[in-house]
Amino acid sequence: MPQSTIPADNLDRELSVVDPDDPSLSHLAIVGDTYTVLLSGAQTGGRFCLIDMMVPDGGGPGPHRHDFEEMFHLIEGEIEFTFRGERRVAKAGMTVNIPANAPHSFKNVSGSVVRMLCLCAPAGQEEFFARVGMPVESRTAAAPALSKDEFGAFLAKAAALAPQFHTELLKP
Template sequence: MRVPPGGGPPPHRHDFEEMFTVLDGAVEFTFRGEKTVARAGETVNIPANAPHFFRNAFDQPARLLCMCTPAGQDEYFLRVGDRVDGPTAPPPSLSADEQEERKQRAARLAAQYRTELMTP
């Protein structure tokens, strides 16, 4: 995952385990209500059904390795996100309407990928 400054998912949980290893930069994780910063070389494990989210609260892009057990969450990311031209391409510049459409798409598809978004 490439996470631009300010980027990250809303609070959510799912019935599978997830592990993040920070490859570059730093990311602020909130897990069961506790906030921690993970920096390059550090790993955060999220057990199944644990409420969590992360945010790049820093001014540099971050790069994460995300592993889900069992696999399959990558398809959700592909259906919700936007493809970019390559690994160093900037994130797309989306209008407010386009951002809202992505949020609605994520909410609509979440249950299909065993995920519960915990936002109003």
């Protein structure tokens, strides 16, 4: 019988079964959106992280890029992605993959709340979100409104931390 080239099972790793409404998960307000970390790099051996995103009308991050793959699967609503300057709309049931290093952003212009899953490979983006985000009570909690000064402080903090997380914030 041929010897397997697949490594032995790592018994230190455990099965993850996650309820997105579990209050013990990390629920974070970021740029007006609410992001819930479903699976972190600590749970996936650093291979990927999975984030549940609730994006209200008008929400979404400004232009940026990073050196990891980022995939979005739309659960509810529709959202406009800008990829290398070109706009495309994705609707519930659709999946969008952003290749590493490509400039992109997304914005909810639909008039209603969007819910999507975001998978980043390898993991690490969830750590950036934890450092810049503000904890909120649940996956469905609205992100608190920020004053102009508070938003400026958020952007300054994000810009200072971004290089540590292989991310570059771009001018709109």
